Amino acid sequence: MNETIIDATPLPRDKAPQVDYRDQVANFSIGEQVTGQESGASGTILADDDQGLRGTLTLGEVTGEFQAGEALSGSNTGSATADTGLREGIWVLDFSFKPLRTRTIDVPGMGRRTVLYLYYRVINQSGKPRMFVPQFFLETDEGKRFPDVVLPQAVEVVKAREHTRPPIVGAPLLGAVSVTGMIPPSTKEEVDDAVHGVAFWILNDEIARSDALSVFIRGLSDGLQYGDDSDGEDSGVRYKTLRLDFSTPGDEFDVREREFRLIAPGFTWIYD
Template sequence: MPLVLNHVVSLRAAWLIALACLLTSANARAQQVDPSQAPRNFAPGVLTTVPPEILPGETASVHPLVELRSNQKLAWQPEYLATSQTLYEKAAHARFTRDIWCLEFSYKPLRLIWVDVPQANGRLEKKLLWYLVYSVRNTGEGLAPAAGEVNEEKAKPTEIGPVTFVPQFVLQGHDQENGRRQYRAYLDKYVPSAMEAIRRREVRGRKLLSPPQMAETPLPPAQDGDDAMWGVAIWEDVDPDLDFFSVYVQGLTNAYRWEDPDGGFQAGDPPGTGRKLVSKTLQLNFFRPGDRFLQHETEVRQGPAPGKAQLYGDGVTEGLVYRWTYR
């Protein structure tokens, strides 16, 4: 009996490996676009384009170096120099600088599709997937910090070379139950069996990159208006009762903020202990006035639901389709 069981397990493993190879091959064929097939042109209003936001103040920031300021042995009074010239005092207002870039982001309406998805048990399960087809474009524009003091007006334009977009899409619900917010969040997934169906439906005549392909393909500065890479974010097993939600996109810019809360770092702790770092993130707002029955993509609307803008976060106003935030 154990021999029979082992044989069955081996056959199942072989079947799963063969299925994975077929899906990988199918996904590869999806990228072999027929050169004779012209890329689909989109009607006005189909694409929503978010222009790059590059702010001078993002190129420099001032922070105390808590790793040095926590060492009281460095606090000393020199005899022939001003106290402000000591390492301890300079660490109170350390200046951090960086070049800033941001990609242009365009996206189509969020849609739904039924797809057979392989499961761990070797079976196929028909699932309703939520997805967002998008494109990213490197304009080649950036900002560099000005020398000397932190001054937003003195940041200077600079040219940006190839940029790698490492996509991270989080679909987060804002629904409330009994007066309390339900934080349901879904990280996008790579679903090979869905790639070709989505490509044919949305961007015929173009390549549609999976998240791994997008992350390994540097995006050079654009030469014309069509130098964009297309990709898709897919979510699986989304709660069908979800009504109010946002899609948060990270990786479009290298802008970030950080702070060291009081008491977060103690002398002797590893560097960076307690530090809070947040990345500049694009927030896309949606609502869906439907229920779990007869789910359909036509129910999905852009912007906060009327009268519910406060659910989408501080600063979100009525009709705000997208905004930049930090999280």
């Protein structure tokens, strides 16, 4: 079964990397690349707050570290001097997953139970080590939320099913507790630079009778927001969260794996 790869492109409301500039000689153009002539750092210009000789570039797809005082050059137009080094924006880990699947296992104290699981992999393409402390919540169409559960005995069952083909045969599969930790930056896009994980939920009556389910995942980014919600009330802190949506049109008394279907486009980034 194919994995769905999540688009990690920053949202318009995300805090993006920025570089202040001075002594502008030629105007920069949005959409072009800007390069630091000493550091070799580069990024795509998403916005330019041009104040004449001074301004601020908002960047995407940044590689390297811009340095204060170095010359900045656009790929076709634009020339200035960096007044500051790079002010880092938020980071986002690359994430891919398979649709919700099921297995029946022995749960201590509960006997034989059917569990839902979300099999996923994470790759750190941010260029720096990042602390990965994921939180998974499953929400029914009635608004009831369930955190993932710790089922170490189920991890090996899933591993035997999912890690059967090269090059991931023998790769570790981590559960809710063991997956937490520092993820080093990846040097390539190969599977051996990925962290493989699985989240579990015990299939109860509320989940079984739901016609739609959503999985919310925190910890893939350090993005957060403060402010008011749509009703003008203080919403406190909201975290950048990935939402996955599934339809479950089957029989609640005979739940089958094929009934958990990803709803196109399949994912949404929100602040929750």
